[in-house]
Amino acid sequence: RIYPLMRVTLTTSDGASVTVSRQLTKHSGFIEKAITDMAVDDNAVPLSAVAVDVDDATLKLVIEWLTEHRDDALPYPEKTDEERRADDIPAWDQAFVQKWDTKEDQQQTLYAVITAADKLDIKGLLDMTCKTLANKINGKTVEEMREILQLECDFTEEELAEIRKENAWCEN
């Protein structure tokens, strides 16, 4: 059982410390496992510090998302193939991403949050951020994709011909 008043201190990769409620950290598989591994008394206030490989700025965003989603049901439901759609992001999440997605280093922030969600094992946040990135790409041409994702074409002509041949069955 998770008690709302229980708190856990997280130390970030850049040395900052943040103390948050266990009600938030329960959504993170990584932090929950770390707490379990420490085998500390659940009533300890605050709990021993858990080191996370996420920088302070990104962790603040993660905590903001967790605060909004603190009452979400757990475990996070597994999606079937049919349910893997990118156009069902809740309004609050869209506004949340929009807030920092307009910055100059917009994609860096998005990648940082995706990586943090992966490292901290927060399935809901990972799902939402992946959808956000997928939405940026959906419907774009190959050239536009390369520009958005900052990719360079590293295919040889032969490889490109091979790829075209492979995909011929589903094109046109």
Next chain:
Amino acid sequence: EAGDWLILMDDLCKRLELLLSKLETTRLGFERHRSNFVKCRGKIPSEEKTFPILNLPPEIIDCIIEKMDFPTRIALRKSCLRLYNAEALAKMNLEELTLYRTGSDEFNFSVKDKHSDMRIQVLNKDGVNVRQWMDDDYASFKQMRQNCVANVHFESRAATLLGELRLTMREYLTRTSAIDKLTIDGFHCSDSSMVQLCQILRGDSIIESQSINTLNLYAPFSTTSDAGLYELLHSCPKLRCVRLAIHRRPLKEIVVEKNFLLLAVSRLDTLLVHSRKLQGREYLVDHTEIDDEFVLRLLSDKCYHLEILYCLPLLTARGIIAAIQRLILRNRPQAVFSAYFRSELCDVVWRLLGLTVGTDDVVTSKDPTIIIYPLGMGNCAVSIGPHLTVKIMRNIAPKMNMSLNYSKIVIITTQKQISST
């Protein structure tokens, strides 16, 4: 004293100044190095254009791509080879990694997907040359391709030299959750390449590679000893099964030491040492002397599947019977022991076992197992295990009359099963 303190502080200041001066020199050197690098390569490493999505783990890349609509996914595959590979790698659940030695310093690689029969072989010579094949028929192959299990390319496009082995294997091992089986075809056992391989397997950053439970070494060769085999045993803590297939040629063959065999049977569940040439005309006796006493030592409690089929052990009929009895007494349902013995011992062994050699077909019974098959050139093989299989080759076997005191004997002919008592 105050004067002493001043001297000490002065000394400290001088040392700090010296240190700062050295740091400045280092910084200037580094800047110079960077500017040289820019001249050579046209870009600064730290400011190199980054491709953030490619820095994500393949599983996350796959997670993003699977949320795209179908036409976008197809288009995306044409955007970048590395992205294409990352997605393909993420979809693979690597079970088996095979390295084929193709030259003195070259290897090809083959991987097998855990959830399908998909095999991917990477022929990494003369540019990218990837060949795929399926164990199943073409229809399944086509279906698999449509399910996006696709080509895997190596970033390195030159022939895979030993020096690149580490990087290449590391790339594979870090991109997959775990490898159960590792097969190496043609590998020096005691030279630096084996040490390199062991370092890779032990590397902290690829701990999961220590999931390897099956190691197949085909045609290893060594000019000195099998020290590399000891290394491998220590490098793979979860190793349970080792298959060693020894080439009889060239002459610089591996010498399987007694101590290695003893260590292996104390650590492994399964140890198979075979020779590829033994069923041919040459019957070279390995330097390892395996006699009655040694065979009994090898039948340890840990190893329940032991095959010593690379040399002609110096076994007597009494030794063979003792080995059979040892195996039966262990009462392990999976126990199997295979070794060769000289055909002149055949009649003696039959009599000691209470067998009268008779039928001209394959005879199989259960619990415990004896497998006997002549190999030509006057030699036979005996294999003892749980499924009491007595196998007599058609062209040599005289009539056989089973009179074993074992329960449940099943006799199978080449046509059909004819009796069970």
